[in-house]
Amino acid sequence: MGGKPKVSSKIIPLASPKGPEKLCELCQRVARLQCTECRATFYCDEEHQQADWVGIHRRICQLLVPIRTQTFLSLQRAGQIVTQQKKAELIEICRSVAQQKLSEGKHQEALPAAQFCLRCSIDVHGPNTVQLVPAYLLLAEANIGLGNVSRVAELLSQAEWSVLKSPDCGHAVHHRLHRSLGRLHMATGNLEQALLHFANDIYFASEAFGLDSTITCRGYFLMADAFAKQGKTPIVRSLYSEVTQIWHCHLTNLLENRIQNAQNPNVLLDSSYDNQSDKAQQVEVDDMLRTMLEFEQKDPRKDPAQVARVAHCLAMMWFLAGDSRKVNHLTTLGIKGWFDTVTQFPISSLCRLKIGLSLIGEVVKIRWELVAGDETVSTLLTSTLVSSLRTKLFGRRMFVSVGSNSSDVT
Template sequence: MEPEHLPNIFKILPLALPKDTTKLCELCQGRASLECAQCRVTFYCDASHQFADWVGIHEKICPLLVPIRTWTLRGSTGEGRIEKNIKKRELIAIARSIAEAKVAEGKHEEALPGGQACLSLCVDVFGSSTIELVPAYLLLAEAYLGLGKLSPAAEMISQAEWVVSKSPDCDHELNHRLHRALGRLQTAKGNFDDASLSFANDIYHAAKAYGLESTVCRYGYFLIANVFAKKGKTLIARSMYKEVAQTWHSHLTKLMQPFLENPEASPLPTFDKAKQVEVDNMLQTILDFEQHQSIKEHPLIALLLHCLSMMWFMAGDCVKARGFGQSALQTSQMSPQQELSAAIQSLLELVDMWYSS
């Protein structure tokens, strides 16, 4: 959507500032010539940056910025500063949540304003070199990597790495995220050996933080399997992909089980939109890899298709749930064991019953 085609609310936002203004653009820190007509405390160099900020984050936090940026005499007292910091921390959580969701959904350009707002607020509240800044650095790195902008991504990761190196008590969760970002960067650069090492460290810390069988840890397996696939090490990649698929099948089955046992008494399990995009991409990648093998492992293909059917059922898309389910059943019946056939058939019956009622 281009600025000239926006709803009326956008058309009234740009207001010219006095020529001698010292206000800076919210996104690029260049000289501002426009201000938000709603909050009047946020400024931009041009309409394109105003539009990008609105779509990325400003629409969600516009009124929340007013008390923070117009704090007067009361804000200079100890009590006032505490209250102001509390409001800033609330904004940090909002900005981070919105930007993370956009990254997960593949909306990397839209994630940048939220990531920048999160970083700026963190610096304001915690200081310029504290461990609290690391999530914001890594969030921005993910957004830049998604856009293929490797230089700013590397800069964000370098900043995060420096802070972590100065924090010996940094927890496993942050270390896992840092090594995952490093692995993604090295993969994008084609440095596959370095990427493998980073993803191995990612898996170690993710296992410590969440458990070896967690879906978080298994996503690290997926990323390192991608590297092995790029290096032509098909057997290793295939083995790791299989572990990822089995973990997700177990996870989705557990989510579905109460509903399968008693659909009238149990609520339909829901699937977070951002996580859905990530999992769909992962499962489709593994499925595509397996389907291109000269000797196909039909039980694994059936398991992946069953996963996709369950996921889309929880997402409320009966067409995709039925399509993947039917393909899963056909593939399962090609295997001598047919271990999944009964479970897939039950899901298909549930899909037909649920969406025809």
């Protein structure tokens, strides 16, 4: 479907069935227009129809017809169950769309999907239930991006109340609530309260997903942002290092599994991000890693190894996404980082040298994948890198016995 809604038509009172007054889908004011496709959605003006179309309606237009059109069957018990099931499906669609738009920074466009998600959740689960919390948090995140702090506080207050009434709700719900509260306090400049909520976020996330989970490490990143605003650079550097380590391990495992499962080398270049939730995560992780990379590059005490590891994370992520252009640039940056790291080590430190060579090998592996498994090219790349490393380190030939604890320099 295109970016513009189908032509709307004015509501003709005499042609409409008796019942409650028609209200605008977005603002709940009296409606004057209706969608000509589903004829079950109404708007106060063309501006709100356009906003709803872009935000969510073009995805769910026809799905609303059986839900909002009363029939004899829909009034029966079996029909009501089917309707509730369809609403539950709509909740997931709206949640996914809203999350995708939020990850892309499209906060205004995320509002219609988040609002519809909340209304459907109330219809399915009832008011003031813990199942409404995810929808409250989506709406809150959209409003944080738009600067509507008072609305965010109201939504999170409702979410907190729902959680307090459900003491048995899971750790995952608590983690998401504290993360949103931390973001609210960041927006208002209350850094101490933000840090307290981010600490709770990390605790509950680690209970739900594990201490080394990529979900948990997002809390580390947000906490680092608060410390950065306080000027506590050493703490920021430490937290960023932990985030990088977790993502490096996660992406390395994904890449190795991808290589092992590929029957055809060309399959390696296909994208692993095929659904909206994966793409939303990709955008979020890319923004997080690039923020850390920029921090390291601007830091006077720049750590080349950290620069290289973050660049490697980005390269692996974009390789899995099928973007070879970005991978080429990032692997080059990663290799430079490893060179800069190894040149800081003393010649006698064979152990550190082995680590440097091993890390360079990780970057080479990605380039090997980009040439679809050509061992000749892989060998050439490795040889070139090691030769350059020798020259950069010592300006002459060097022999390293990888299988022993000694090295000979000639």
